Amino acid sequence: MKFIVQHAELLAFAQSLLEGAGVRADRASLVASNLLFGNLRGVDSHGMQLLPSYLEQMDRGLIDGAEDGETLSESGATLLYDARNGLGAVTADRCCEHVIRLAKEHGLAFAVARHANHFGAAAYWGRRISDAGQIGFAFCNASPIVPPFQAKQARLGTNPICMSTPGPHDTSWLLDMATTTVAANRIFKAWHNREPEIPAGWAMDKEGRPTTSTDEAYHGLIMPLGGYKGTGLAVMVEILSAILAGDAMSVEVGGLRIKDRPMNVAHSFLAIDPARFLGPGEFDTRMNKLTDYLHSATPGAGFEEVLIAGEPEVRFEKKRRVEGIGLGPGEWERLLTWAKKYNVETPRYNTEEHG
Numbered sequence: 001m002k003f004i005v006q007h008a009e010l011l012a013f014a015q016s017l018l019e020g021a022g023v024r025a026d027r028a029s030l031v032a033s034n035l036l037f038g039n040l041r042g043v044d045s046h047g048m049q050l051l052p053s054y055l056e057q058m059d060r061g062l063i064d065g066a067e068d069g070e071t072l073s074e075s076g077a078t079l080l081y082d083a084r085n086g087l088g089a090v091t092a093d094r095c096c097e098h099v100i101r102l103a104k105e106h107g108l109a110f111a112v113a114r115h116a117n118h119f120g121a122a123a124y125w126g127r128r129i130s131d132a133g134q135i136g137f138a139f140c141n142a143s144p145i146v147p148p149f150q151a152k153q154a155r156l157g158t159n160p161i162c163m164s165t166p167g168p169h170d171t172s173w174l175l176d177m178a179t180t181t182v183a184a185n186r187i188f189k190a191w192h193n194r195e196p197e198i199p200a201g202w203a204m205d206k207e208g209r210p211t212t213s214t215d216e217a218y219h220g221l222i223m224p225l226g227g228y229k230g231t232g233l234a235v236m237v238e239i240l241s242a243i244l245a246g247d248a249m250s251v252e253v254g255g256l257r258i259k260d261r262p263m264n265v266a267h268s269f270l271a272i273d274p275a276r277f278l279g280p281g282e283f284d285t286r287m288n289k290l291t292d293y294l295h296s297a298t299p300g301a302g303f304e305e306v307l308i309a310g311e312p313e314v315r316f317e318k319k320r321r322v323e324g325i326g327l328g329p330g331e332w333e334r335l336l337t338w339a340k341k342y343n344v345e346t347p348r349y350n351t352e353e354h355g
Contacts (some may be wrong), residue, residue, distance in 0.1 A: 001329050002352050003326065016342075021058050036104065043176075046121040052104035052335060056119070062259075063086070064086060069113070080111075080245070081111060085115055088116060092138070108276075127174060129164065130166045133273070135271070146221065154251075175309040179231075181223040197213065241267060
């Protein structure tokens with residue numbers, strides 16, 4: 001069973017829940033938009049299924065929904081920000097503002113935030129920067145649920161990497177990837193929706209054995225992407241975020257499922273102004289040419305076309321803006337629990353069977 005809600009109603013519902021938790025309207029709108037972005041693009045692991053966890057963390061005092069954070073230092077094209085345990089989307093938004101501003105002045109800029117929280121889909125922040133005409137990067141370390149290559153104990157997070165190029169949303173290149181085979185929240189989503197199995201290759205049990213059991217995966221380990229290569233990329237993100245921020249790293253990091261301490265993750269953002277390297281319009285021309293080269297490759301067996309990073313999500317968004325967004329039974333129940341707590345009206349919905 002899926003519960004289908006139109007995107008505008010789901011956005012208003014999420015904002016009302018956040019305001020019910022005491023979040024100021026402008027911050028609530030930002031967080032709700034960030035989560036809806038995930039659902040619209042088919043990345044449901046980073047959509048509304050995260051909202052109950054955010055609300056619980058605030059309810060427990062582990063996230064400060066009223067905090068904006070502050071700049072600790074600014075030197076040339078670099079900036080260090082203290083989130084002061086505010087909402088992750090608020091921190092990321094402030095840092096993106098700063099790197100956009102600094103890149104206009106210096107040609108590129110790099111900002112790191114400490115004492116931060118989950119910021120939703122990294123793609124939202126990469127695009128936030130690329131919408132200003134700059135190449136945008138976003139990184140974040142995460143809860144330790146991934147073993148290093150050759151290990152069976154978790155020491156790293158899914159540590160996402162995002163890069164977004166300027167241009168129209170339906171044709172520009174937008175990469176957002178975990179450094180694991182799959183984003184952890186896809187497994188958590190399956191568990192909350194009581195799905196018994198996940199695809200092979202996603203996760204391992206507590207002993208480091210590959211598993212397709214959702215329950216074993218939820219209580220086990222996430223598979224690194226490409227073995228030692230995924231571990232290397234995850235460590236790279238840990239260095240660019242936690243190490244530079246002077247913040248919690250590896251097993252020191254909290255998480256949305258950890259109830260006794262704040263997350264204390266670190267964010268980092270990089271902006272590059274392509275106009276410092278190429279003449280007017282030349283970056284767009286060259287990106288279009290590269291995209292054409294990729295699209296012109298003959299599809300392999302089992303595929304009908306060759307797509308670039310971001311294209312599948314664009315197609316999802318066009319469809320979901322018309323047909324609505326489907327939420328699993330577990331997600332829906334958790335959202336309604338918080339709606340009852342904050343006396344928020346349930347949005348209109350339809351149901352459909354999901355095989």
